[in-house]
Amino acid sequence: MPGLYMLDYGAGNVRSLVNAINRLGHDIQYVSDPSDILKADKLIFPGVGAYGHAMEALHNKGYAAPLKEYLATGRPFMGICVGMQTLFEGSDESDASGLGVIPGITKKFNPATKAVPHMGWNGVQVLKESSSEQDVSYNLKDSSAYYFVHSYAVPYDSQKHKEWALTTTQYGDEIFVSSVQKGNVFATQFHPEKSGYAGLRVLNSFLTGKGVVDTNEVTLIKDPTVNSKDRFTKRIIACLDVRANDNGDLVVTKGDQYDVREKSADGQDDVRNLGKPVDLAKRYFDEGADEVTFLNITSFRNCPLGDTPMLEVLRRTSETVFVPLTIGGGIRDVVDPDGTVHPAFEVAGEYFRSGADKVSIGSDAVYAAEKYLAEGKDGKSAIETIAKAYGAQAVVISVDPRRVYVNDPSETTHHVVKASQPGPQGEQYCWYQCTVKGGREGRDLDVRQLVTACEALGAGEILLNCMDRDGTNSGYELELINDVKAAVDIPVIASSGAGNVGHFEEVFAKTNVEAALAAGIFHRHEVPIQAVKDHLTSVGVAVRVNETEL
CATH class of the missing domain: 3.40.50.880 (Class I glutamine amidotransferase (GATase) domain)
Known part of the structure; x- marks a missing residue:
């Protein structure tokens, strides 16, 4: 025009x-x-x-x-x-x-x-x-x-x-x-x-x-103060774990407890391939996903920032997917092979310009929270710098906690909850330990400390995982979700454990969470997104009706 x-x-x-x-x-x-x-x-x-x-x-x-x-x-x-x-x-x-x-x-x-x-x-x-x-x-x-x-x-x-x-x-x-x-x-x-x-x-x-x-x-034609009602809906989010396979191609993968390798039909061992990220994101848009989240589980540490493969994934996805896109993994200070340093703020800017609406910060959020609790704000963390320029709503904190069981709250200085599943020795309580490096390293920081610190630093949303539930299809960790919701005023996305439509009903009925996320069950067609929405509608949970044409 x-x-x-x-x-x-x-x-x-x-x-x-x-x-x-x-x-x-x-x-x-x-x-x-x-x-x-x-x-x-x-x-x-x-x-x-x-x-x-x-x-x-x-x-x-x-x-x-x-x-x-x-x-x-x-x-x-x-x-x-x-x-x-x-x-x-x-x-x-x-x-x-x-x-x-x-x-x-x-x-x-x-x-x-x-x-x-x-x-x-x-x-x-x-x-x-x-x-x-x-x-x-x-x-x-x-x-x-x-x-x-x-x-x-x-x-x-x-x-x-x-x-x-x-x-x-x-x-x-x-x-x-x-x-x-x-x-x-x-x-x-x-x-x-x-x-x-x-x-x-x-x-x-x-x-x-x-x-x-x-x-x-x-x-x-209408007085907005008459018969007005809140029509805010619960979000259903499709998550794509993206990594490079042995041939260097980006694929969407999902495994049980982080085992993402499998034998192919010809007997070769390779990364489990559940689809190409751009194509799969478009499928989810067509099926009615309210948001699409990409989690980059390949580091791409040797790539210059401008050549990071996920940037191209975002550019291509945003051409055909017109719902919010979140990118997680790699939102931290990056050093190019030539020694050029790109602070996390600059990295996030590249993702935004490539089509992302939000960035998800994991390990760096844990380090920022630890520093904040020890020293207070200094305005230099990725959370603070990104939120200042792009708004709190652009910063999602991805939390990867695991249960640490105790017999009595007095056994730890950390915030504990009554566990729905007793520990291996019959323990009735647990605290949720924050982890970094993809869950491989635990820190002396509990989830409540993390989310309240990150909210204070300017984060706008919490993506709440649970390592004990991931890949189990046993339902969401309700006591963890309720505990985090009670601690913060910002929106919370429930993640880890969904295995059927009833689990989505349960998490919305028993917690006040704003959104629920799933990955593998959507990828493998075990639970279609529309089936989730149809079920939620039937039990009175407000969800967006998918519109499929102009």
């Missing part, structure tokens, strides 16, 4: 948005100079991460003034996430003033009754309709779910937002503005490029529409 520009201030994953636009048959140019903004016939401003960082970047790059000038020209504009928040007067997240186009201040969600960030799929209430040719609702549907990931939002105010609010969304007991529209301006708090086909329809409506609606042709 001639004249279609994207304003990218350099934070987060915009590759997925470009890929979504390309998927819809359009090309887009990047704003590389402030003068480019006023060249645009249509302008998209996506934002990821912290509001203050976004406003600082707009001013430092000289984008703020021409952006406000562009908005006044009446040409179509679309803002996404932080790109929407900057249109308001300001944010409690930062002292920086917003563009002031829309009245209101973004406020942090109250974590007393729900996890913060608001991370996952939620519904919207469409408040407007139009008699004009342009679809004022931009194909937003009350029946669809969209992907949100944010800690701050604009609380709905009927007086301030009557002309602007296009949709509202409820999270817990709070109703916030989830999209705005007035004249040429359209913006969403959710990410349409990560909202599957429902989101692609919204994006396509902006790309193909005129983008300007006379206010006199717009009719309010």
